[in-house]
Amino acid sequence: MDRNTYIYFMQVLFVASITFASQSLDLRNKQTLAINIARFVLYVLSVRGFSEACAVLYDCIHRQRLPDVQVLQRAPLHRHHVMMVLGAAALLLTHEQPIIDERFIFILIATLIAKYPEIDRKLDKKKTVNYGVGMACSYFEGYLVHVLPSDGAKFFGFLENIKIYENREGVVFPVKKLFVVVTKSLFSPPALVEFNKTGRDDLPKLEACSSLTEIEKDVAGVKNRIYRSTAYKIYRPSAPPVCLCTEGGTPLNTLYRVLKNSELSEELAGINREEIVHDFLTTLRKLITKSPECRGKCELVYFDDSNRDLNLADVLLDRIRELEPKFEEIIARRR
Numbered sequence: 301m302d303r304n305t306y307i308y309f310m311q312v313l314f315v316a317s318i319t320f321a322s323q324s325l326d327l328r329n330k331q332t333l334a335i336n337i338a339r340f341v342l343y344v345l346s347v348r349g350f351s352e353a354c355a356v357l358y359d360c361i362h363r364q365r366l367p368d369v370q371v372l373q374r375a376p377l378h379r380h381h382v383m384m385v386l387g388a389a390a391l392l393l394t395h396e397q398p399i400i401d402e403r404f405i406f407i408l409i410a411t412l413i414a415k416y417p418e419i420d421r422k423l424d425k426k427k428t429v430n431y432g433v434g435m436a437c438s439y440f441e442g443y444l445v446h447v448l449p450s451d452g453a454k455f456f457g458f459l460e461n462i463k464i465y466e467n468r469e470g471v472v473f474p475v476k477k478l479f480v481v482v483t484k485s486l487f488s489p490p491a492l493v494e495f496n497k498t499g500r501d502d503l504p505k506l507e508a509c510s511s512l513t514e515i516e517k518d519v520a521g522v523k524n525r526i527y528r529s530t531a532y533k534i535y536r537p538s539a540p541p542v543c544l545c546t547e548g549g550t551p552l553n554t555l556y557r558v559l560k561n562s563e564l565s566e567e568l569a570g571i572n573r574e575e576i577v578h579d580f581l582t583t584l585r586k587l588i589t590k591s592p593e594c595r596g597k598c599e600l601v602y603f604d605d606s607n608r609d610l611n612l613a614d615v616l617l618d619r620i621r622e623l624e625p626k627f628e629e630i631i632a633r634r635r
Contacts, residue, residue: 335395338388343404345385347411431571432579435551439580440587440594443550446517447527448478449593454516458529458597461512462545465531469510471543474627475620478529478598479546481612482581483605486556486573488548492532495605495612504536504613512545534613540631542620546601552580577602599623 319325327333392399450457462476481492489495496505508530515527533541555576581600588594603615620627 331395335392335397338391339397339403341384342388342392342399343407345381345388346404347408348381349385350408430576430579431555432576433583435555435576436580436583436587439549439551440584440591443527444478444588444594444598445591446519447515447529448597449591451517461515461529465512469531471533472631472633473531473543473545474630475544475599475623477545477596477623479544479601479616479619480549480584480598481546481601481603481616482549482552482577483603484574484577485605486549486552486559486577487605488550488553488556492546492548492612495603497611500611502537503611504534504617506613506616507533507535507541509533509543534617536617539628542617542627542631544616544620546616549580552577 319327389399448458450460455461458478459476462473466472481488491508493506493508497503509532511528511530516524517527519525529545530547531543531545533543535541559571581602585600588598588600599619601615601619603612604610605612624630
């Protein structure tokens with residue numbers, strides 16, 4: 301028996317004890333008892349539903365888009381709760397009882413009053429950084445600031461590293477940016493070629509090439525820590541390949557692995573992956589934009605890996621086309 305189940309049965313025993321010990325409750329009138337229970341079940345679930353509806357409305361306004369079906373399915377109010385509400389309302393109507401009376405208003409007011417200290421406490425406390433924001437800050441400060449800007453000594457920056465690779469391999473990168481792929485599921489495979497569509501020779505495909513020049517730095521007590529960025533080619537059925545530097549979002553992939561281990565991630569079981577991805581992308585974009593050393597050198601690409609119709613190579617090509625409409629001419633000149 302887990303913790304929540306144990307606590308629930310403790311509450312059931314407590315309520316049963318005070319119910320049978322009460323002198324004011326008439327337990328002999330089964331009809332009145334059933335009507336009262338149904339009424340307050342309806343009231344309690346209505347208050348919860350009101351709270352969840354306000355939360356969904358806030359998310360819609362904050363993100364400026366309607367929630368998808370999966371967000372509604374993850375709402376704390378389960379479909380069984382909806383059945384309870386409908387059943388309670390049907391029982392009240394069957395016995396010609398009003399569904400809403402003044403007691404519901406008082407319960408709603410009392411709930412809001414009781415909830416206020418939680419809001420007040422959150423305002424007084426120092427703001428806690430959520431998962432997405434924290435991972436974005438960690439990824440920016442712990443990785444991007446090491447591989448994008450020049451350190452003024454050994455490493456002359458990501459753009460110079462791209463040019464060195466172009467001269468060494470005899471290729472051209474039409475867009476000289478680091479493309480960071482952020483997936484809906486949080487997952488990133490060891491090689492992005494795993495996102496290729498097998499058996500579909502009519503679609504563009506990713507192929508890993510050699511790495512760019514290694515970056516060696518002393519970081520957090522570690523001498524000569526190595527950072528690498530991998531070059532890829534997108535092979536197209538009837539056009540020359542396109543070179544780019546791309547990789548997955550490693551912090552999100554780490555969280556994905558943690559969530560797969562249910563024994564270690566019990567406290568994270570209820571997190572909203574979509575919110576984490578949204579916060580990660582939003583925060584990381586702001587950090588990159590605010591940094592003169594990193595601005596214009598990194599492109600964040602969202603990829604819905606749950607959609608079987610989407611092909612990552614096509615998504616990356618579309619972004620390259622958006623950033624550099626004349627990329628075909630750039631490739632042709634190099635050839």
